[in-house]
Amino acid sequence: MHILITGANGQLGRALVQALAPRHRITAWSRQEGDISQPGIAQQVAALAPDLLINAAAWTHVDQAEEAPDPVYAVNGLGPGYLAEGCAACGAAMVQISSNEVFPGEPGRFYREYDLLQPGGVYARSKAAGEQAARQRLDRLYIVRVAWLFGPGGHNFPRKIVAAADRHGALQVVADEVGNPTYAPDVAEALAQLIETGRYGVYHLVNQGRASRLELAREILARTGRGHVPVTPISLEQWPRAVQPPRHAVLVNQAAAALGIQLRPWQEAIADYARSEDFSASE
């Protein structure tokens, strides 16, 4: 297949290029090569005419999004619509990457692919808008929700925790925000399988299990030889942010699992990630 990957320099974009390049012909567009917030991207996609487009581009600065919603909607809300329009024009299929934050995250709830969306902040609403924009224009569409992504080269929570531990020697970490820590290379591998099925629809590709921010922090510290660093649990209220994240936007992978596509437990993925170059420099 000829696969176009947008947002190819991002955390997931890079993992996708790495996973798919040995099996497919890849065109990888960074923001400079393909700005998805511009309506002209539709013609650009149609002119390339790939078999499949995977949109890994997004505005991902969740807190900053509250201050400037317009550029966030341009990328996350409108962009997927332009891309889907380009795909429809050339007969390509598409994967739109979405987020667990489209759900309200009520404590104790586990969200399946068919659950009703109820996004909170600007980022979450823009991601829900992006799902809808793509749906309105394309039938041959996979909507793939992921959560709490980490992976080589990314600006992610495990890296921030390790850097903060080295800087301060002790940490305070939120104990009452729970999600699915998810390894970008595992998502890329699962997507490689999913796109072979031709079974378009909504999927939740997350590593198995759930964790609080505190549990995830303790795991990465232990795996990188920093298990001695004292970590004090705090609540979300004690860690003020521009937008309160959903407390328990935990995704269940039902649809992909039914096709035999499942990601391993997040602890195994963290163990692999801890051995990556992201951590070797600071050890």
Ligand SMILES: NC(=O)c1ccc[n+]([C@@H]2O[C@H](COP(=O)([O-])OP(=O)(O)OC[C@H]3O[C@@H](n4cnc5c(N)ncnc54)[C@H](OP(=O)(O)O)[C@@H]3O)[C@@H](O)[C@H]2O)c1
């Ligand atoms: N990270 C998470 O925890 C998480 C959780 C749930 C869902 N997701 C979703 O997963 C997907 C991948 O996230 P990620 O962690 O890989 O994000 P990331 O590392 O921030 O990568 C996003 C990429 O999109 C690019 N981009 C931004 N605006 C663009 C535009 N107008 N046109 C083209 N490219 C643009 C960025 O380029 P620049 O670097 O030049 O800005 C960056 O390379 C996104 O859809 C995100 O919403 C992520």
